[in-house]
Amino acid sequence: MLDPEQVDLADLALALEDHSRDHKWWFDPDTGAVEPRFEARFGDDHSAAGLVSIEPVPTGVGYADMEDFVARVRDPRAHHLLERAITGRGAFRRFKDALLDYPELRRAWFAFHDVRSERRAIEWLLERGLVDPDAADAALESRPEPAPGEVPGLLDAHGVTHRVAGELRRLYGQRLQSVMLVGAWARGDAHPESPIELLVILERISDRWQEKRRMDRIVWRYSVRHDTVVTALPVTEAELEGRATPVLARATAEGILIK
Amino acid sequence: MTRDWARPVDRAREDVRAARTLLESGYPSQAVSLAYSAGLQIAVAALAVLDERPSTDAGVVSAFGRRVVGDGGVDHEFGRTLRMLYEDRNDVENALLKAPKDEARKAIDGAERLVEAGARWLEEQRR
Numbered sequence: 001m002l003d004p005e006q007v008d009l010a011d012l013a014l015a016l017e018d019h020s021r022d023h024k025w026w027f028d029p030d031t032g033a034v035e036p037r038f039e040a041r042f043g044d045d046h047s048a049a050g051l052v053s054i055e056p057v058p059t060g061v062g063y064a065d066m067e068d069f070v071a072r073v074r075d076p077r078a079h080h081l082l083e084r085a086i087t088g089r090g091a092f093r094r095f096k097d098a099l100l101d102y103p104e105l106r107r108a109w110f111a112f113h114d115v116r117s118e119r120r121a122i123e124w125l126l127e128r129g130l131v132d133p134d135a136a137d138a139a140l141e142s143r144p145e146p147a148p149g150e151v152p153g154l155l156d157a158h159g160v161t162h163r164v165a166g167e168l169r170r171l172y173g174q175r176l177q178s179v180m181l182v183g184a185w186a187r188g189d190a191h192p193e194s195p196i197e198l199l200v201i202l203e204r205i206s207d208r209w210q211e212k213r214r215m216d217r218i219v220w221r222y223s224v225r226h227d228t229v230v231t232a233l234p235v236t237e238a239e240l241e242g243r244a245t246p247v248l249a250r251a252t253a254e255g256i257l258i259k
Numbered sequence: 260m261t262r263d264w265a266r267p268v269d270r271a272r273e274d275v276r277a278a279r280t281l282l283e284s285g286y287p288s289q290a291v292s293l294a295y296s297a298g299l300q301i302a303v304a305a306l307a308v309l310d311e312r313p314s315t316d317a318g319v320v321s322a323f324g325r326r327v328v329g330d331g332g333v334d335h336e337f338g339r340t341l342r343m344l345y346e347d348r349n350d351v352e353n354a355l356l357k358a359p360k361d362e363a364r365k366a367i368d369g370a371e372r373l374v375e376a377g378a379r380w381l382e383e384q385r386r
Binding site for chain 1: 313314315317318320321324325329335338339342343345346347349350353354355356358359362
């Protein structure tokens with residue numbers, strides 16, 4: 001069985017995004033080769049030859065990559081232009097054109113997109129039983145989800161949330177049940193200035209203000225480090241489930257839980 | 260361009276006084292909101308001097324931390340205070356928290372120090 005590293009993942013990623021009607025992409029499970037074939041010239045006997053047809057992923061998948069990327073762009077002007085570019089028909093072309101004015105963001109986009117599409121390629125191989133599962137896991141692990149927090153101009157709200165949650169775990173130990181990302185970053189409609197809003201779910205709370213002050217140093221440090229505003233509200237699971245206020249009711253509906 | 264620094268500083272100081280009045284009248288949560296307003300006024304004025312005009316409160320808080328506290332030389336304590344006031348104001352206005360008197364008093368004291376530090380910084384920029 002193949003190791004994903006033997007496959008040209010960039011070609012497979014390209015095939016998975018290719019919606020052309022002129023040709024079709026095929027995968028050779030023996031060699032790992034990925035090739036386009038023009039049906040009119042070669043007929044359609046590739047399946048009989050043991051080749052696996054590569055059907056493109058829905059266009060919505062590529063669109064979601066652009067949306068996720070745009071949500072992390074901090075520069076207000078660039079964010080606005082890119083947001084407009086991905087609205088309506090011709091979004092892919094307009095998005096690429098808009099990035100030409102922002103070379104740093106353009107490089108960040110390619111890095112972001114390359115990792116995402118290669119991960120999709122590995123998952124495609126894994127789902128079809130074409131590669132060794134352990135080797136696929138290792139290949140996925142070596143291509144972690146892009147961390148654009150390290151790229152100037154981008155904010156990785158989910159990454160920041162994970163890191164804050166790690167520090168809160170050290171502060172509270174077993175008392176910390178989970179951290180929930182709520183607000184605009186959880187809904188996916190964040191503006192470059194949107195705060196990273198967290199609910200910190202604790203086992204018990206005797207004095208909420210005291211807990212806020214305990215967390216302040218961590219929350220402030222991450223705010224400064226990432227040039228944003230992080231807020232943290234301590235709540236108990238029972239309060240969250242009871243949806244005592246509209247904010248908590250919204251949080252249960254749209255929040256993203258970080259264990 | 261006329262740089263009218265006096266008015267936001269006056270307004271921020273008024274907000275601090277109003278916050279104390281609310282606290283003394285038995286409205287600590289509302290006092291926290293006004294304490295934040297005082298801090299916000301001074302932060303907006305400071306950023307305007309640097310020609311930076313964020314479009315949201317959160318944008319003001321982060322830009323104040325970056326431009327006035329970080330690059331501008333104002334003590335880090337004041338950036339931290341503004342973030343805390345922002346968070347406390349959100350929590351009390353969303354009815355998630357009721358402010359006890361001592362917390363409201365600390366918020367007002369912090370806002371007052373922030374306003375005075377901001378006023379000194381603005382004065383230095385004028386020279």
